[in-house]
Amino acid sequence: AKGEDKGTWQRYRPELHSAMVQRLETRAALHEAIELEQFTLMYQPIVDLETGLVSGVESLVRWQHPQRGLLSPYDFIEVAEESGTIVSIGSWVLREALAQFAYWRRTEPAASLAYVSVNVSARQFRTPGFVDHVRQAIEDAHARPEWLLLEITESLVLRDADQVWADLRVLRAMGVRIAIDDFGTGYSSLSYLRQMPVDVLKLDKSFIDDILDSEQQHIMVDTIVSLARNLDLAVVAEGVEDLGQRTALARMGCPYGQGYLFSKPVWPADVMPLVHNVRAL
Ligand code: C2E
Ligand code: CA
Ligand code: CA
Ligand code: CA
Numbered sequence: 001a002k003g004e005d006k007g008t009w010q011r012y013r014p015e016l017h018s019a020m021v022q023r024l025e026t027r028a029a030l031h032e033a034i035e036l037e038q039f040t041l042m043y044q045p046i047v048d049l050e051t052g053l054v055s056g057v058e059s060l061v062r063w064q065h066p067q068r069g070l071l072s073p074y075d076f077i078e079v080a081e082e083s084g085t086i087v088s089i090g091s092w093v094l095r096e097a098l099a100q101f102a103y104w105r106r107t108e109p110a111a112s113l114a115y116v117s118v119n120v121s122a123r124q125f126r127t128p129g130f131v132d133h134v135r136q137a138i139e140d141a142h143a144r145p146e147w148l149l150l151e152i153t154e155s156l157v158l159r160d161a162d163q164v165w166a167d168l169r170v171l172r173a174m175g176v177r178i179a180i181d182d183f184g185t186g187y188s189s190l191s192y193l194r195q196m197p198v199d200v201l202k203l204d205k206s207f208i209d210d211i212l213d214s215e216q217q218h219i220m221v222d223t224i225v226s227l228a229r230n231l232d233l234a235v236v237a238e239g240v241e242d243l244g245q246r247t248a249l250a251r252m253g254c255p256y257g258q259g260y261l262f263s264k265p266v267w268p269a270d271v272m273p274l275v276h277n278v279r280a281l
Helices: 014-033 077-083 085-107 130-140 154-158 161-174 205-209 215-230 243-252 268-276
Strands: 039-048 054-065 069-071 115-119 148-153 177-183 200-203 234-237
Touching (some): 014 054, 014 077, 039 268, 054 268, 077 085, 085 115, 115 177, 130 148, 154 161, 154 177, 200 215
Parallel strands (some): 177 200
Antiparallel strands (some): 039 054, 054 069
C-alpha cells in the first residue's frame, strides 16, 4: 500500500480533511470578523491575596461566531497567529480594553480596580511601531499608562532580546507595566530574570495545580515567590481553583491570585459587582 512508502502517502482520512477545511474556513472568517464586530472581551479578576480586593482584571478575547457560537481563543488564536490576523485582533483588543477600563475608572474612581491586563502576542509586539500604537491607543481612550499591564510571553523576551528589551524599556518609561505570562513554561533562567525589564510574573497554572499534593511543586513556587520579592517583581498565581491553594500561596507571601476560586471570566457588566463584593473573594 502507498501508506508504507516511507509514510509520505497517507490513506485519505475524512476527519483530517474536515479539520483542514475548518482551519481554512476559520482563516477566511477571521479576516472579516473585526469589521463584522464579532469579537468581544470577557474579564477575569486578579485578586490581592492579603486583602481579598480585586486589584485588576485580565481581558480575554472571545469570538461570537455566527454559526459556531461563542469561541474560546483556543479555537482560533493559532490560526490567527499563522495568518497574521492576530495583529489586528490584538489592536482591537487593546483599544476595547482601554476604553472599557477608562469607563470603569470614570464611573467608579474609588474602586480598588487599578489596572487592566491585556495579552499581546509575539507577532503583534514585533510589528514595527507597536510602542507608538500603544501610546496612541492610551491617548485615544483617555486612559493613563499606569492603568495598563501588557502580558507577553517568556519566549518573546528571550528571542530578539535587544529590540524587544529596548521597546519594553520605552513602554515602562511611559508608565505601562509588563508581565511575563505563563511564567515557568519557557526556559528563562532565573538568573536572567534580574535583568529583564518586567514588573510582574504570572506563574502558570501548571505550577499551581499540584502545590498541595507535591512537595516539589510547593518548594518550586515558594522559591520563585521569594526570588521575585527580592527582585521587586510582583507575582500573580494563575489557575487558583480552591481555598487550600489560596491559603498555601498566601502563606508563601504570593501577593496576587487569579482563578475560578475567585471568578471565571465574566462579561463587562458583571465586573463592578465582583469588585464591590469583596467578601465573596
Ligand atoms: P492565558 O493568558 O494563560 O489566560 C488564562 C486562561 O486560563 C483563560 O482562558 C482563563 O479563562 C483560564 N483560567 C483562568 N482561571 C482558571 C482556572 O482557575 N482554571 C482553569 N482551568 N482555567 C482558568 P481563555 O480565556 O480560554 O484564554 C486562553 C488563552 O488565549 C489565554 O491564556 C491567552 O494566552 C490567549 N488569549 C486570550 N485573550 C487573548 C488576546 O486578547 N490576545 C492574545 N494574543 N491571546 C489571548
Ligand atoms: Ca494572559
Ligand atoms: Ca497566563
Ligand atoms: Ca496559563
